[in-house]
Amino acid sequence: MLFPTTVFALFFAVVFALHWGLVRFPLTRKLVLLAASLFFYGYWSWKFALMLLASALLNHGAAVLIDRSSDPRARRGMVTLTVTANLLVLGIFKYTGFLFTKLMVPLAVPLCAWLGTTDQLIALQERVLPFIEKIVLPVGISFYTFQALSYVVDVYWRKTPLARSGLDFANYLAFFPQLVAGPIVRASDLLPQMAVFPDRSVHLDTGRAATLILGGLFKKMVIANWLSEHLADPVFAMPESYGAPDIILGVYAYALQIYCDFSAYSDIAIGCALLFGFHFPVNFNAPYFAVTLQEFWRRWHISLSTWLRDYLYIPLGGSRTGTVRTRINLFVTFFLGGLWHGAGWTFVLWGAFHGAYLSLERAVRRLMGLPEKPSADTTFGKALLGRIWIFHVVCFSWILFRAPTLKVAGDMLRSLCKWGEPGKLLTGTAVLVLLVGFLLQFIDGRRPRPVWDAVGRWPVWVQGALAAVILTLILGIGPTGVAPFIYFQF
Amino acid sequence: MCREEDCPESQPIGVVVKRACFCVGIFFALMLLLNGEAMYTSATRLEYGKTRDFWVAVLRPVGRVSKASGFSYLRHVTETTFGEWLNRPSEK
Numbered sequence: 190m191l192f193p194t195t196v197f198a199l200f201f202a203v204v205f206a207l208h209w210g211l212v213r214f215p216l217t218r219k220l221v222l223l224a225a226s227l228f229f230y231g232y233w234s235w236k237f238a239l240m241l242l243a244s245a246l247l248n249h250g251a252a253v254l255i256d257r258s259s260d261p262r263a264r265r266g267m268v269t270l271t272v273t274a275n276l277l278v279l280g281i282f283k284y285t286g287f288l289f290t291k292l293m294v295p296l297a298v299p300l301c302a303w304l305g306t307t308d309q310l311i312a313l314q315e316r317v318l319p320f321i322e323k324i325v326l327p328v329g330i331s332f333y334t335f336q337a338l339s340y341v342v343d344v345y346w347r348k349t350p351l352a353r354s355g356l357d358f359a360n361y362l363a364f365f366p367q368l369v370a371g372p373i374v375r376a377s378d379l380l381p382q383m384a385v386f387p388d389r390s391v392h393l394d395t396g397r398a399a400t401l402i403l404g405g406l407f408k409k410m411v412i413a414n415w416l417s418e419h420l421a422d423p424v425f426a427m428p429e430s431y432g433a434p435d436i437i438l439g440v441y442a443y444a445l446q447i448y449c450d451f452s453a454y455s456d457i458a459i460g461c462a463l464l465f466g467f468h469f470p471v472n473f474n475a476p477y478f479a480v481t482l483q484e485f486w487r488r489w490h491i492s493l494s495t496w497l498r499d500y501l502y503i504p505l506g507g508s509r510t511g512t513v514r515t516r517i518n519l520f521v522t523f524f525l526g527g528l529w530h531g532a533g534w535t536f537v538l539w540g541a542f543h544g545a546y547l548s549l550e551r552a553v554r555r556l557m558g559l560p561e562k563p564s565a566d567t568t569f570g571k572a573l574l575g576r577i578w579i580f581h582v583v584c585f586s587w588i589l590f591r592a593p594t595l596k597v598a599g600d601m602l603r604s605l606c607k608w609g610e611p612g613k614l615l616t617g618t619a620v621l622v623l624l625v626g627f628l629l630q631f632i633d634g635r636r637p638r639p640v641w642d643a644v645g646r647w648p649v650w651v652q653g654a655l656a657a658v659i660l661t662l663i664l665g666i667g668p669t670g671v672a673p674f675i676y677f678q679f
Numbered sequence: 680m681c682r683e684e685d686c687p688e689s690q691p692i693g694v695v696v697k698r699a700c701f702c703v704g705i706f707f708a709l710m711l712l713l714n715g716e717a718m719y720t721s722a723t724r725l726e727y728g729k730t731r732d733f734w735v736a737v738l739r740p741v742g743r744v745s746k747a748s749g750f751s752y753l754r755h756v757t758e759t760t761f762g763e764w765l766n767r768p769s770e771k
Contacts, residue, residue: 390696393693394692415766657710660713661713
């Protein structure tokens, strides 16, 4: 079920009415919310919903055993087993095809040729490939697996108390606004809210919710869809047909498309959750205003980067284990972060590029005696240069991220050298949409707080009516049809 | 992590639940009036089958009210002016 659809509007209206209508029946209310979340997820496939439910039960069961055990070895064994099981399930669905077709077979071909067993390899491929092709990646599995892992590990570290019940944990894991594309909300943030559902005495920040939902819909339906359809998709589909100006335009377009698309999903999720009385952390904070790549990762998909920091980088030793080891840790974290995004060499290289650049950036800043975090007293000129440079570094890395194959990424880079060809895609509308997409970063984080507050002070009927009118304008301006969010595939 | 401003513990901002429900109710009612006709048209373009039959049956009265009341005009005007201008083919 996609956010900007009639089905979701109807679903949201019904679940919202039930959620606030059943305040006197806490258990029923929790059951209804879980059923609604499973329906939302099961709208893709009921098998996905069953898998999600099984994941909730198994992870909560494991957390209960870990919490009750006082033997450190048993606790360590159980957490290792649970983490391995989660990663194994994720791996089977996400990486089986990649491991077999892109890693094992290419490695086995020369070996089998040398041993004279090529026929057996072909026969094996013919037998295995139909099974692999049948594997369908459940939408959002990477997101809810990471949430489940954070819960189990936090219980093991005794950072988070055990959920009061399996129902609370299932609601935490399956809560529909953040289920398929984040933000990856930590158990410590959402579980206490799931334990005691908000009652009618709470105040709902309708001004913020409306601004986030409508802003998100505008980002997705008008800006991201336009950039995708008119600039990014054509360029990445046939890079050899375009010259350098169009390639650059296409890469800029993709950079802003992925920002508008993904941050839109987060905004809509945060806004929807607010209307249910739940609070999610901010997931984007003007990422293209970052002066360093490290700062970029503090502003882009914040819930994933902090997850990787807390559950991968720090357990690896973080920055406390010497210079060389710190750089290795950074590289490994981002390499695996790249692999998390997708099973393909382009994602692996994208993650490796970010890991390598971050390590290099750290080394260079240390060599030049610069502080790790860009200080506030950096001059405007320096900060602007840093922002422009980092924006282009990130844009360059998006080529790897967006290109379906390494060949396409190579074609993009080759076409970047074709300066003789005139730009076919550069129009006034393209510049306008790119500019609007870039400026939308000003509504990230808590910058629009004065607007939320002002909207929140208007009479509620005005807020509701104005939101309906703005939504109508967005739907009218946007192209026909709904493209899925980019991060659904991860 | 949940930042201070985003945490439920911070001082209450916004409106009480009853008023928020009224706000959402107004939003949905007006949204259906403004977009009912377009929603019905979209439903008729779905693939033939039970899903299409369901949505067409649900949205037909909404579409009629939307059209008869004149509320659908805003969506129509937006689509045929700014929407068509923005979504025209852009390659030179």
